[in-house]
Amino acid sequence: MVPEPTFESYYGRPILKEPTWKTPDVPIYLWIGGVAGGSALLAEGAALSGLPGLERVTRLTAAGGAVVGTVALVHDLGRPERFLNMLRVFKPTSPLSVGSYILAPFSSFAGAAAASHVTGVAPRLGRLAGLGAAVFGPPLATYTAALFANTAIPVWHEAHRELPFVFGGSAAAAAGGTAMLLAPVAETGPAVRMAAVGAVAELGVSHRMEQRLGMLAEPYGKGLAGRLMRLSRALTVAGLGLSAVSAGASGRGRPWARRLAGASYSAGSLALRFAVFEAGRESARDPKYVVVPQRERIRAREEAARSAASETGSGTLSG
Template sequence: MSPRREPTMVDPVEFTSYYGRPILKEPAWKQPDVPLYLFLGGAAGSSATMASLATLTGRPGLARVGRLVAAAGASASVVALIHDLGRPERFLHMLRVLKPTSPLSVGSWILAPFSGLAAVSAGSAETGLLRPVGKLAGAAAGVLGPAMCTYTAVLLADTATPSWHEARRHLPVLFAGSAVTSGAGAALLAAPSAELGPVVRAGLVGAVAELAVARHLEHGLGIVSEPYRTGRAGKLMKAARGLTAAGAALSLAARRSKVAAVASGAAYLAAGLCTRFGVYQAGVASAQDPKYVVVPQRERLAQARGD
């Protein structure tokens, strides 16, 4: 005989706050400025590293594309950031002090020198002026490239925004994979077909990492995974998965077909945009609903008590 179910004596919990306002302020950064800043910086970082490796392995066409994308992406990333800040001097003010414990401070000191190095490298290669300086600048930009790909993920995760903070171990991997596919996408669009072998392989590695981590974000973070798979963010993340998979599949024919290369590159770049906008929107949604703050807090308290 099964035990009799006790009647529920209280209504289902509704997570509300004073005056119906969210517990957390939603991110105040502007859209599309900040999501574009996240995307452009990642694409620039992976392209700079790709350019350095292409130079070392004797692929001049691929190296040129990488240098140009790195310089253009970094410059556009700075413009997007300054537009979000409102006044150019605010960006300069962030460079007055280097604070290792502040992701924002460290990020500023990654973005500023990287942008300059990428511009010098591309300018020297295109004009033929100061070639030794340009080569050194390109090598230095290539070394900073991985940091450019991932530091923005740390910036998001270092906030109290639930769907970002709870994903702090995974966002850097997602952004790294997405940056690699974005850099590969730009190369697939413009680099010579004969030099695309390493690009295709890098894109496949980035796609696997991006797809695996995106699935974990959508299902492996408990209740704070909900914003990644619902609403506007869910649609963007779903589109990113489809575009990444399509880009990876098309890239397998990229060396034989220019049409496949262009389609693959466009899919990878569109996927990168969708990923950054999706992650950003998921953070906004998680800050708007009190349950994404309250439920994880109660779960942590229950674990601490050994419940």
């Protein structure tokens, strides 16, 4: 009998090439895109609710996040013209191409809305621009999850069902937390609710994702990625607790708790993005995260084929 082969590769070398994206450029881009996208959505809610202080902060956060995110992306690409080249062709099957066509209009709309709000020039056009930014905000916050899942990196590719929801919840927590930190305390009610809903969604879906991934969830629990993931969850839970402490009198009695909760939410979201990025790098280094799932899929297909053949044979005999 031939022994069962192990999951080692030739000379112990990785089977997959480790992602060449730069650190911290890409994790920061993931986080700042979530903050900007969520802030644009929150800004429209503030405008409709008549909360000028919250609207001002979120408009500026969305515009500033778009600028910082674009700079981080261009720096990772190496040359500015590479980003412009991505806008020459729209390729629906490429998350990177789609993402370029999300980031470009979002940046324009968010910048125009913030400029109009600060200067008071063309307020109607500013509101229309803000609405456009709000439309592109959720896709901006989540398309990076599709970009990661479209790679061959095991813990990203196999998490394609949950990762967009994890990033979406994290973006809501980060945007709400940033507004809680910077906006007038009396106007932060919508931000508190947005951050809490996002935090609960992020914690719940990420837990479900790790349960479904099974062995592939190991990189999220060890090494640098594991430390970052535990830090992220601790900060997010702390944000929920501090939000509850500051709930009395709309946070007026305990403004420090609301500010600290906002900082915890935002920092937890940032740590999550770094954790996901580092877990992907770790899964690319170890051959077992590539080979073992492949064998399980092959075994499942073989069992399904044998089952189908058995059913076909039984049907022929009975006929």
